[in-house]
Amino acid sequence: DADVTQTPRNRITKTGKRIMLECSQTKGHDRMYWYRQDPGLGLRLIYYSFDVKDINKGEISDGYSVSRQAQAKFSLSLESAIPNQTALYFCATSDLSFTTGELFFGEGSRLTVL
Amino acid sequence: KNEVEQSPQNLTAQEGEFITINCSYSVGISALHWLQQHPGGGIVSLFMLSSGKKKHGRLIATINIQEKHSSLHITASHPRDSAVYICAVENYGQNFVFGPGTRLSVLP
Numbered sequence: 001d002a003d004v005t006q007t008p009r010n011r012i013t014k015t016g017k018r019i020m021l022e023c024s025q026t027k028g029h030d031r032m033y034w035y036r037q038d039p040g041l042g043l044r045l046i047y048y049s050f051d052v053k054d055i056n057k058g059e060i061s062d063g064y065s066v067s068r069q070a071q072a073k074f075s076l077s078l079e080s081a082i083p084n085q086t087a088l089y090f091c092a093t094s095d096l097s098f099t100t101g102e103l104f105f106g107e108g109s110r111l112t113v114l
Numbered sequence: 115k116n117e118v119e120q121s122p123q124n125l126t127a128q129e130g131e132f133i134t135i136n137c138s139y140s141v142g143i144s145a146l147h148w149l150q151q152h153p154g155g156g157i158v159s160l161f162m163l164s165s166g167k168k169k170h171g172r173l174i175a176t177i178n179i180q181e182k183h184s185s186l187h188i189t190a191s192h193p194r195d196s197a198v199y200i201c202a203v204e205n206y207g208q209n210f211v212f213g214p215g216t217r218l219s220v221l222p
Contacts, residue, residue: 033210042118042200042212058209088155103147103202103210105157 003027006091006106014114019078021109023091029104031095032074034058034066037088037108046089049074081113117141118213120201126219133188135216137201140182148175148186149200151215157200160186191220 004025013019023032030051035043045058047066055066063085065077078085091106118139127133137146148161161168161175163184168175172191177184188195201213 035212040214042116042214043202044212045209048209090157092157102159102162103149104159105149108155108157110155 002107004091004093004104004106006089006109008109009107010110012112012114013081015080015082017081017113019081019111021076021089021091021111023074023076023106024072025074025091025093025104026072027093027095027104028071029093029095030071031093032068033092033094033103034064034074034076035090035092036060037090043090046076078111081111083113086111086113116214117211118201118203120199120213120216122216123214124217124219126221127191129192129220129222131191131220133191133195133218133220135186135199135201135218137184137186137213138182139184139201139203139211141203141205141211143203144206145204146177146184147202147204147210148184149202151198151200153197160199188218193220193222196220 007022033048034046037043044060046064048056049068067075089109093104121136145164149157150160151157163177172189174187196219198215198217200215202210204210
């Protein structure tokens with residue numbers, strides 16, 4: 001099994017629908033991230049969490065919300081999806097017990113909003 | 115100006131060629147990461163470095179902290195190296211900033 005698992009892997013939905021992307025990890029890492037990838041752009045941070053009680057906005061949090069249900073689970077919600085939220089979404093984890101940490105990514109969730 | 119820039123954007127090489135991908139950044143960092151994204155979309159970490167040079171098989175990564183520059187080299191390139199290579203900088207344990215990626219195609 002993958003260390004970081006995202007569901008669903010692909011989703012097509014309509015404008016205005018509520019969508020949830022789920023992420024679970026078996027790495028035991030405290031830090032979890034949600035990123036969005038668009039063609040020609042670098043990964044952009046939506047939200048991040050450093051532990052179960054900690055939620056922080058990233059650079060593009062508008063239109064999104066998150067929930068950290070447990071150390072291993074971090075879900076991303078689009079309350080009312082719009083077409084410009086069509087993108088590839090990645091969950092990632094890192095262990096920053098030390099000064100720097102390696103990133104571990106899920107396989108991505110491709111979302112299309114019609 | 116983006117905080118992390120990569121060059122070239124796209125690169126096509128013949129199998130066996132030596133390849134260099136460059137990354138420059140404008141912020142203070144605690145570490146620099148090189149990632150590989152295959153056509154299926156998954157992203158894996160190749161290197162994490164804060165100084166000097168690291169080698170893993172045919173891949174070599176170097177960083178010059180004073181110049182704020184890193185290079186990823188691939189020796190004896192192979193079609194299976196075809197992927198998008200992403201440079202990311204880590205700013206003192208708080209967050210990561212990603213470059214736009216370099217798309218590499220290695221032709222047989």
